[in-house]
Amino acid sequence: SSVIGGAEPSAERAATALANLGDAGRVAIEARLAGDDHHDGDATELSEAATARLVGALGLLARRGDAAARARVLARTTDRAVRVRRAAIVALGKLGGDDARAALIARWDADQVAPDERRALAEALGKLGGDQALARLRALDPGADHELARRRDRAVLIADRSAPREAS
Secondary structure, eight states: HHHHHHHHHHHHHHHHHHHHHHHHHHHHHHHHHHHTTTTOOOTTOOOOOHHHHHHHHHHHHTTTHHHHHHHHHHHGGGGGSSSHHHHHHHHHHHHHSSEEEEHHHHHHHHSSOOOOHHHHHHHHHHOOHHHHHHHHHHHHOTTOOOHHOOOOHHHHHEEEEEEHHHHO
């Protein structure tokens, strides 16, 4: 319950502790998320922040090789809540892989992407690199969003630096 309703530092520690439990942690996270997905509008409904923290914990499990957790994180890129999608995007940027890149590009190409989500996407795509990611980053017009411009520029730089290593 610390992951769900706790203050940020203790919630982050609880998420890490759940991830350290491996399969048992994933099962506990999935059970809590499944309860939220099928809620009846009662007081036990997870907040957007709590769900995002649980998705972050799934991301930690996925980084340790848990394929089921990886699939759950990938699925959350289309969640109804921006904060949850953003948590999935950040996690996928750390995971890498063609499936992560494809999910992030699909989200990038979506019709309605919130500004903070676009910033997270730029950063994650920069970490993952690849021709499609670079093309989208380079084509981005950040308008008056200076933070998006900064993240895009940094993402292009990171993706460019990693490109020669991917080719060899």
